[in-house]
Amino acid sequence: MNSIGIIHAGREDYYNKLGKEDYYTSEIDPRGSFHGRGAARLRIENTKIQQQDERLKHLFQGKSPDGTTTLRQGAYQSRDYTIWTYTNPDTQKVQTFRAEKHIPEALKDKVTETKKTYRSVVAYDNVMSAPKDVSVLWSQAPNNALREQLHRMHIRAVNDAIAYLDQHACYTRAGHNGTTHEKAEGVFAVFHHTTSRELDPQLHSHILMLNVGFNEQGEARALDGKKILDQRYTAGMVYQNTLRRQLEQELGVKTYNRPFEKGKGITFGIEGISTDLSRAMSTRAQQIEARITPEMSGAQVRAEALKSRKPKDLQVNTAQLFAKWQQQGDDHGFRWAKVVNRQHRQEKIQVQKLHRSIATSLQCKQKDRPLQESHLFNAVLGASKGRLSTQQAQQLVETYKTQYLRPVTVNTLVKERTADNQPTRYKVDAQETCYQLNAEGKKLVEYKSLQETLWSGAKTVITWHQQQRRKVRQQEYLKKKADHRQFNRRMTMLYATGNITRRQYLQFTQGKGLPQSEFSITVYQAFGLISKKQADYLRQKPHYAAQRQQRLLAWELRTKRISVEELESRKITGLTPAQVKEVITKVTEQKTSSASRGYERQRERERER
Incomplete structure (x- = not known):
């Protein structure tokens, strides 16, 4: 997941302090470091960033790291x-x-x-945050070695995102009115954090893209902010895909897709980590949710988040923090062995189904506008669910463009600056090659594998059979009910006309006067006073009554009309203590099973979305 912030001149002091070893809980060196091809050109790649590092300050100001050379004019002004x-x-x-x-x-x-006040842009802050389930898994690691292994997975995924941003988001503008885009080499300052301000586990990294890029001639110019904003989601998908792939291959965890609300993207969850535990370790998110409303704009939401943000706690006792997290995990039933090593071999990729998923995603996207290459890359990464590396995904993108897409040229229009009282005019800013699904691509959307076709047919037959069974049962129940009403009317008529006595009437309609004990039932049957069927019914009648009483008690427990303690202390007529205990055990198991099924249904709905 990737969020982005634009840093203006005079607002960079927070980032100058990030090199300080404050609220980190990792054994990995918490200081920042420089990355990117532009950093290599400036000979600072992979060097550490201290608190109030002069090199970072100079780069914010558009100067060389030593401050002796101005890389670009107007880089820092207001x-x-x-x-x-x-x-x-x-x-x-x-x-x-x-x-x-x-x-x-x-x-x-x-x-x-x-x-x-106008302030120039000095950098772009891309924040790569691990899905909450990953941060929870990191906090619950039983030893430092596993915790560091998870942290290094996060760092490798961040490095992949940096490489993608360096290759696809770093552009400068040249030519008349900046209509020509040139690829550039970027300079990145990266800081890794492991906790939120509320001291909940939250693996995240700040990737600062300094607003300076070097073109092929080695000239330093400002980066094109539009290109950076266009690629921010794809960079987040690269990070997420690499992290997910490592988790499945190295730790054997099973992951599943977890879509964002309103179709705004997709992340992943880890099987075995409950939503209650993730929620309990998301104090900061709960604080923000309590302050915002659905009617607020994005800017208003960000403002509320900043208002509620408290200063960082610089005095953190690491041992106490991990002990607190581990206790939270125990309270919510987390077990490390039930999460890792669940997936002994990675699911085999079915090429046609993968291609269909990509085509379906692209068809939904192209309803709004033509497809950019980043849209295709996002669709490939989302459909692969971590089974493809970034390089494999890029290769599939090239194959897909050849087989299932057709190129279209799109003009990008921008407003021309005119006098305030003149009508708005537009001009062509740039031409871009986009894509649309061709005929073969549209066929893919309707593709079904043999297994899916067979299952679809079997599901239809099973559904039809269940419906017929329900109809037959309903008819049998109605017939039985009608027969019972007819029998009662017949007995009433016989009693009213004097053909049967009151004792016989009560015996036939309410069962009064019939033998209760096993001996009396046997005697009645021997003398032909009752049939074998009636004798069998009378022998089972106490069992039926106990069953009805148990069902009634279970209903009262489920609807909370009676508590378990009250039920255990009360004497129930017709039931033994063992039968009462059986009711309590059954209701408890049903509640647990129902909660589990509810979680499974929720996860299934997320997968379908």
Whole structure:
């Protein structure tokens, strides 16, 4: 998962402090380090970043690491400016004027003057956060060796994301009005963290993309922010795919897809880690959820998150922190052996099903706009579920483009700056090659394997058979009920006309006066007073009554009309203590089974989405 923040001049002090060894809980060196091809060009690649490191400060300012050379002009500046706004009282439409001379005479006394400050962009902060289940697994590791192994998996996944950003997100602009994009070499400052501000386990890394890139001629220029923002989700998918693949191959955990709300992407969960435990270790998320509402915009949500953010605790007792996390895991029934080594061999990739999943994802995406190569890469990584490496996924992208996609050219339009009272004009900013599914790709969406076809047919037959069985049972029940009503009416008529006595009437309709003990039942049957069928029924009648009483008690327990303690202390007529205990055990097992089925159904729905 990847979130991104834009750092402006004067707002970089937080990142200058990240090199400090504060709230880390890992044995790995907590200091930051430089990465990227641009860092190699500047000869600082893989070097450590200290707190208030002068090299990082100089790079924020657009200078060389030693501060002796200016890499690009205007890299670190701020200036004040004024805008005037007018809100139409009828339409609530806001009109903005950037110069006082452009304000119409009729509006000069109605506009609102606002002072603003422009600050140049000095860096982009990509935050790679491990899925919560991974952080929980890290916190529950039984020893330091396993904990470090998990942390190194996270770092390797972050390195893959850095390599992707360096290759696909680093572009500078050249030519007239910056219409030409040139590939560039990026400079990254990376800091690895392991806890949230509320001291919950949360593996995450800050990947700072300094706003300087070197083109093929070695010239330093500002990076194109649009390209970076376009690739942020794909970089997160690269990180997630690498991490998931390592977890399955090295620790044998079983993972499953976990879609975000409103179809905004996908992450993964780990089988064996309950949602209750993940929730208990997400204090910060709960704090933010309590402060926001569905009507808030993204900017308002971020503002609320910043308001509720407390200072970091710089005095952390690592042993106590891990003891607290381990206790939380025990309280929620976490068992390490039930999570790792569950997947002894990786699931075999079925090529046609993988291609179908990719095509289905792309078909949903292309309803809104033509497909970019990053959309295709995202679809491949999402469909592979960690079974393909980043390199294998890139190879599949090239194959897929050849077989199932057709290229289309798309013009990117931008607004031309005009006078405030002039109509908006657009110009072609750049041309980009995008893709759409071809005829073969559209056929893939409808593809079904032989196994799926057979299962679909079998499921249809099973459903039809179940429906027929339900109909037959319903008819049998209605017939039995009608026969019972007819029998009662017949007995009432016979009693009313004097053909049977009251004793016989009560005996036939309510069972009164019939023998109860085994001996009396046998005597009645020997003298022909009752049939064998009636004798068998009378022998089983106490058992039937006990069963009805047990069902009634179970219902009262499930609906919380009676507690287990009250039931154990009460004497139940017709039931032995052993039968009462049997009821309690059965209800408890049903509740546990129901909760487990509910969790399985929730996970199945997430997989289907």
